[in-house]
Amino acid sequence: MSSNAHVPVLLGPVLKGLKIKPDGCYVDATFGRGGHSGEILKQLNANGRLIGIDRDPQAIASKYGTPKDDPRIELIKGDFAQLRTFISDRDLVGKVDGLLFDLGVSSPQLDEARRGFSFLRDGPLDMRMDPDSGVPASQWLATVDETDLRHTLLKFGEERHAARIARAVVAAREVAPIERTTELAAIVESAVPAAHGKHRSKKHPATKTFQAIRIAINGELEQLESALAQSIDVLRQGGRLCVISFHSLEDRIVKRFIRDASREPEPYRGMPTIPDEFKPTLKIIGRAILATADEIAANRRARSARLRIAERT
Ligand SMILES: C[S@@+](CC[C@H](N)C(=O)[O-])C[C@H]1O[C@@H](n2cnc3c(N)ncnc32)[C@H](O)[C@@H]1O
Numbered sequence: 001m002s003s004n005a006h007v008p009v010l011l012g013p014v015l016k017g018l019k020i021k022p023d024g025c026y027v028d029a030t031f032g033r034g035g036h037s038g039e040i041l042k043q044l045n046a047n048g049r050l051i052g053i054d055r056d057p058q059a060i061a062s063k064y065g066t067p068k069d070d071p072r073i074e075l076i077k078g079d080f081a082q083l084r085t086f087i088s089d090r091d092l093v094g095k096v097d098g099l100l101f102d103l104g105v106s107s108p109q110l111d112e113a114r115r116g117f118s119f120l121r122d123g124p125l126d127m128r129m130d131p132d133s134g135v136p137a138s139q140w141l142a143t144v145d146e147t148d149l150r151h152t153l154l155k156f157g158e159e160r161h162a163a164r165i166a167r168a169v170v171a172a173r174e175v176a177p178i179e180r181t182t183e184l185a186a187i188v189e190s191a192v193p194a195a196h197g198k199h200r201s202k203k204h205p206a207t208k209t210f211q212a213i214r215i216a217i218n219g220e221l222e223q224l225e226s227a228l229a230q231s232i233d234v235l236r237q238g239g240r241l242c243v244i245s246f247h248s249l250e251d252r253i254v255k256r257f258i259r260d261a262s263r264e265p266e267p268y269r270g271m272p273t274i275p276d277e278f279k280p281t282l283k284i285i286g287r288a289i290l291a292t293a294d295e296i297a298a299n300r301r302a303r304s305a306r307l308r309i310a311e312r313t
Contacts, residue, residue: 005064006107008035009302010244013289014100015039017242017309023047024097027087027234029080029227030054032106034065040100041066041073048072053086055079055130056109079130081226087234096234101243103224103250105129105214107301117214119185119206125178127214137213138179146170156221156249157212161192165209184209211247224250228257232281235312241282244307251288251306258282258310285309 008014014036018026022045028037031052041050052075054060060077076086080101087093109129110117116126116137125138144152146166153162168191169178178184188206195201215221231241241258245251261282268274286309291302 006033006035007299007301008039009102009295009299009305010289010291010307011036011039013307014102014242014244015043017285017289017307018098018100018240020044021048021097025049025092025095026051026098026100027083027096028052028100028102029083030100030102031059031075032102033059033062033108036100036102037073038065038067040098041070044072046072050074051076051086051090051092053078053080053083056106057130057132058108059106062108079223081223081230083227084230084233093233095236096239097236098240098242099231099235101224101227103220103244104246113181116181117210119181119188119204119210122180122182125181125184127210127217129218134217137184137217138177140213140217141169141178141184142173152216153209153212155212156215157208158248159208159212164191167191181210215249221249221253224253225257228254232261232312237312239312240285241310241312242307243309244305246301246304246306251308254308255288258284258308262310280313282310283313285311 018040020026020040020043022043024044026040028040028050031037031054034052037050037052044050050073052073055078057077060075063075066073078086084093087096105117109115113121113123116123125136127137128134149169150162150166153159153165159165165188168187172178172187178187185204185206188209192205235241243254245254262280262284263269264274264278264280268278289307291305296303
């Protein structure tokens with residue numbers, strides 16, 4: 001497979017979850033390399049429409065996985081936190097039949113050393129999904145306060161050695177700026193005690209630190225919360241929301257959002273009549289879906305994927 005490729009996870013359940021109508025209007029809010037989009041397009045007829053969004057200019061430029069110059073697809077470079085604006089600019093508010101979020105980073109982003117996402121590949125410590133905006137991780141690490149760093153590692157990485165790692169980063173940057181992925185990985189590795197017994201893990205000791213810094217500098221959880229709230233306006237009645245998350249922080253946000261939107265607020269629960277503005281806006285469709293053992297064997301990224309589906313009421 002080409003290094004530009006990304007194998008879409010939970011593809012079958014996503015296509016089923018979106019309940020695709022051949023002439024419907026679909027939004028792939030995380031276009032990536034178009035793995036899901038390409039398959040959605042195959043199910044649309046000439047009247048169908050697909051809008052792909054990604055904050056990574058390389059993803060948009062690749063158009064990978066989708067036929068070139070297909071008039072049914074439009075790609076937008078931007079944050080999905082601007083979902084409502086993008087959809088309103090196209091006069092599609094309340095008209096979208098399906099909305100997909102496949103969160104996190106794509107394989108090409110991880111594989112390309114110069115994007116700085118991977119502790120296994122030596123590259124500049126960048127980690128921005130959109131290299132045209134925000135600050136690279138190296139710059140953020142150069143100035144972040146030790147306490148803030150510790151909180152970030154705890155909150156976004158659930159890293160139990162957060163205090164040691166934060167202390168080691170601050171000590172290291174006083175000697176020389178931390179500019180490479182492998183430098184940060186080595187600092188983390190030397191800061192944490194060697195794991196024994198039940199704490200022994202196959203994961204690299206820097207896994208959680210990289211995850212936490214990536215989430216922080218890309219504002220990932222704020223983006224997700226904002227986009228989910230906007231999805232209610234964007235979807236038509238009966239329209240489907242499908243969200244694939246890859247770690248518990250994301251999944252918790254998705255699960256709570258869908259749960260809260262699918263029941264009336266406390267004072268109205270169980271009442272015979274409920275004012276329209278307090279009626280549930282979503283219906284939960286089934287339980288969270290995980291990848292099968294076969295899919296995980298073929299694609300390791302699928303091992304932590306969790307798909308939640310809801311329908312606009
Ligand atoms: C897991 S990949 C999606 C892969 C895609 N489903 C496929 O099959 O090719 C996630 C993509 O979402 C993009 N992304 C993540 N957060 C975003 C945000 N807040 N706004 C727009 N795009 C975002 C990333 O740049 C990345 O390309």
